Amino acid sequence: xxxxxxxxxxxxxxxxxxxxxxxxxxxxxxxxxxxxxxxxxxxxxxxxxxxxxxxxxxxxxxxxxxxxxxxxxxxxxxxxxxxxxxxxxxxxxxxxxxxxxxxxxxxxxxxxxxxxxxxxxxxxxxxxxxxxxxxxxxxxxxxxxxxxxxxxxxxxxxxxxxxxxxxxxxxxxxxxxxxxxxxxxxxxxxxxxxxxxxxxxxxxxxxxxxxxxxxxxxxxxxxxxxxxxxxxxxxxxxxxxxxxxxxxxxxxxxxxxxxxxxxxxxxxxxxxxxxxxxxxxxxxxxxxxxxxxxxxxxxxxxxxxxxxxxxxx
Amino acid sequence: xxxxxxxxxxxxxxxxxxxxxxxxxxxxxxxxxxxxxxxxxxxxxxxxxxxxxxxxxxxxxxxxxxxxxxxxxxxxxxxxxxxxxxxxxxxxxxxxxxxxxxxxxxxxxxxxxxxxxxxxxxxxxxxxxxxxxxxxxxxxxxxxxxxxxxxxxxxxxxxxxxxxxxxxxxxxxxxxxxxxxxxxxxxxxxxxxxxxxxxxxxxxxxxxxxxxxxxxxxxxxxxxxxxxxxxxxxxxxxxxxxxxxxxxxxxxxxxxxxxxxxxxxxxxxxxxxxxxxxxxxxxxxxxxxxxx
Numbered sequence: 161x162x163x164x165x166x167x168x169x170x171x172x173x174x175x176x177x178x179x180x181x182x183x184x185x186x187x188x189x190x191x192x193x194x195x196x197x198x199x200x201x202x203x204x205x206x207x208x209x210x211x212x213x214x215x216x217x218x219x220x221x222x223x224x225x226x227x228x229x230x231x232x233x234x235x236x237x238x239x240x241x242x243x244x245x246x247x248x249x250x251x252x253x254x255x256x257x258x259x260x261x262x263x264x265x266x267x268x269x270x271x272x273x274x275x276x277x278x279x280x281x282x283x284x285x286x287x288x289x290x291x292x293x294x295x296x297x298x299x300x301x302x303x304x305x306x307x308x309x310x311x312x313x314x315x316x317x318x319x320x321x322x323x324x325x326x327x328x329x330x331x332x333x334x335x336x337x338x339x340x341x342x343x344x345x346x347x348x349x350x351x352x353x354x355x356x357x358x359x360x361x362x363x364x365x366x367x368x369x370x371x372x373x374x375x376x377x378x379x380x381x382x383x384x385x386x387x388x389x390x391x392x393x394x395x396x397x398x399x400x401x402x403x404x405x406x407x408x409x410x411x412x413x414x415x416x417x418x419x420x421x422x423x424x425x426x427x428x429x430x431x432x433x434x435x436x437x438x439x440x441x442x443x444x445x446x447x448x449x450x451x452x453x454x455x456x457x458x459x460x461x462x463x464x465x466x467x468x469x470x471x472x473x
Numbered sequence: 474x475x476x477x478x479x480x481x482x483x484x485x486x487x488x489x490x491x492x493x494x495x496x497x498x499x500x501x502x503x504x505x506x507x508x509x510x511x512x513x514x515x516x517x518x519x520x521x522x523x524x525x526x527x528x529x530x531x532x533x534x535x536x537x538x539x540x541x542x543x544x545x546x547x548x549x550x551x552x553x554x555x556x557x558x559x560x561x562x563x564x565x566x567x568x569x570x571x572x573x574x575x576x577x578x579x580x581x582x583x584x585x586x587x588x589x590x591x592x593x594x595x596x597x598x599x600x601x602x603x604x605x606x607x608x609x610x611x612x613x614x615x616x617x618x619x620x621x622x623x624x625x626x627x628x629x630x631x632x633x634x635x636x637x638x639x640x641x642x643x644x645x646x647x648x649x650x651x652x653x654x655x656x657x658x659x660x661x662x663x664x665x666x667x668x669x670x671x672x673x674x675x676x677x678x679x680x681x682x683x684x685x686x687x688x689x690x691x692x693x694x695x696x697x698x699x700x701x702x703x704x705x706x707x708x709x710x711x712x713x714x715x716x717x718x719x720x721x722x723x724x725x726x727x728x729x730x731x732x733x734x735x736x737x738x739x740x741x742x743x744x745x746x747x748x749x750x751x752x753x754x755x756x757x758x759x760x761x762x763x764x765x
Contacts, residue, residue, distance in 0.1 A: 191584025198575035213608035295691035302505035452604030
């Protein structure tokens with residue numbers, strides 16, 4: 161912490177705070193008093209584990225000969241390990257399909273709910289949000305049952321037309337099965353964030369636009385969407401962080417989709433398997449750290465390229 | 474948020490095609506709930522005996538199933554629910570207190586190291602939480618904390634997004650003039666915070682509390698890694714355990730599947746109740762994070 165204090169001088173721009181030395185010292189103290197407890201937790205549970213993961217990832221434990229320092233060998237191994245690479249490729253493909261889909265649906269729903277004000281619209285808003293209140297693992301269980309050929313309604317529905325039901329728990333369809341679960345789970349949450357942002361727009365802007373001859377669609381495209389761009393960026397970042405570390409849903413659906421979802425289906429599952437099933441904490445940490453690094457770099461680069469005056473960071 | 478806006482709106486807007494579209498969406502979002510409500514009324518034969526999977530069986534037996542759920546394996550399910558409640562409350566309240574204090578501190582005091590600490594915090598928003606599970610496990614196991622309730626509660630105290638949300642909210646909703654007035658009237662910093670600032674931040678406090686509690690309740694990766702004693706499991710990990718057992722036994726040999734279905738339904742009720750009763754408060758708090 162001392163490092164932090166020395167590195168950045170107090171900003172002198174705030175005129176109200178250009179007070180005498182004693183007042184300023186008091187302000188420093190009070191500031192740290194409020195931020196301090198969180199800072200301790202932050203150091204102990206975020207900085208320390210990150211540093212420790214980095215440390216662990218530089219070693220390798222052998223059955224004979226104990227633990228030895230191997231520098232970046234674990235990373236070299238990870239990036240040439242087909243299990244890690246296929247998992248990483250899966251989450252990248254998955255993000256490219258699932259994230260735009262969720263955001264488009266959430267945006268469409270938010271715009272509809274902002275334009276339609278009826279009792280049914282208010283009811284719908286809550287119902288669409290409901291899946292967010294469901295633990296992701298329970299959501300996966302629910303859909304797992306719905307997909308299931310033994311308990312699910314799909315075979316009934318397709319049976320009516322004399323067709324066999326698609327197996328969303330097998331082969332290539334598991335991809336879309338999971339896209340559906342994730343969309344169902346998160347689209348409502350993103351919708352609420354966008355809806356709240358839309359509600360924050362000053363309605364006199366619409367009045368002015370209408371005077372200028374803008375229709376519903378033009379107001380949506382030229383006023384609403386640009387004004388909620390920061391909220392869109394926020395949910396995009398959330399979705400990226402969440403999707404790249406995909407774990408809960410596939411881990412749970414493994415029980416129902418045996419054979420389709422292996423223990424190395426996503427990088428996080430692979431790290432979990434290495435650490436907890438094979439007690440290989442060094443390699444597990446390396447995978448976790450590599451994944452965390454990729455997510456961080458990816459999101460940071462993304463924010464850098466989309467940087468605007470009013471971005472959320 | 475909504476109350477401030479409704480005055481500005483004139484007549485309610487009812488666009489019929491859009492309402493029909495909404496109707497379809499609502500059906501999609503509710504289908505899994507409908508399935509689980511219907512099927513938790515069935516016993517094992519009703520579940521596997523064919524029949525309509527989207528409608529009730531001849532025999533509707535919620536009470537029998539509930540009794541089975543809460544007595545199976547010495548009533549372990551009730552324990553899981555209590556554990557989840559404890560983890561959600563302890564983690565949620567703890568994380569909220571830390572976030573409210575830190576957010577207020579960042580927003581209202583110009584202290585040394587503030588800018589740097591705040592950029593570190595913003596960077597932390599991008600650190601995936603699951604990347605921390607394995608090293609935290611190894612650290613906690615060195616401290617003898619794994620397989621205790623602390624292994625689940627302590628990590629859920631960390632909520633950088635909550636701090637960010639509180640910072641943005643406190644910056645806008647708590648004017649400096651009011652704080653200065655309170656100070657001029659002789660209130661100390663702590664009293665100013667508790668009696669003047671805190672009431673103004675209430676929507677954001679409710680939002681952060683709800684989001685942290687839900688995150689703890691929904692947590693799966695952390696407890697599944699940390700805990701080995703099934704009496705400490707939260708309900709998510711417990712249901713995972715049952716699902717593993719039921720799948721290994723290849724469906725039907727036990728009535729475990731019907732317990733899992735009803736168990737999933739029962740486990741989501743507290744969250745749904747929390748969201749619905751608090752919904753007027755949390756939505757106002759959420760809007761700020763997305764606007765600035």
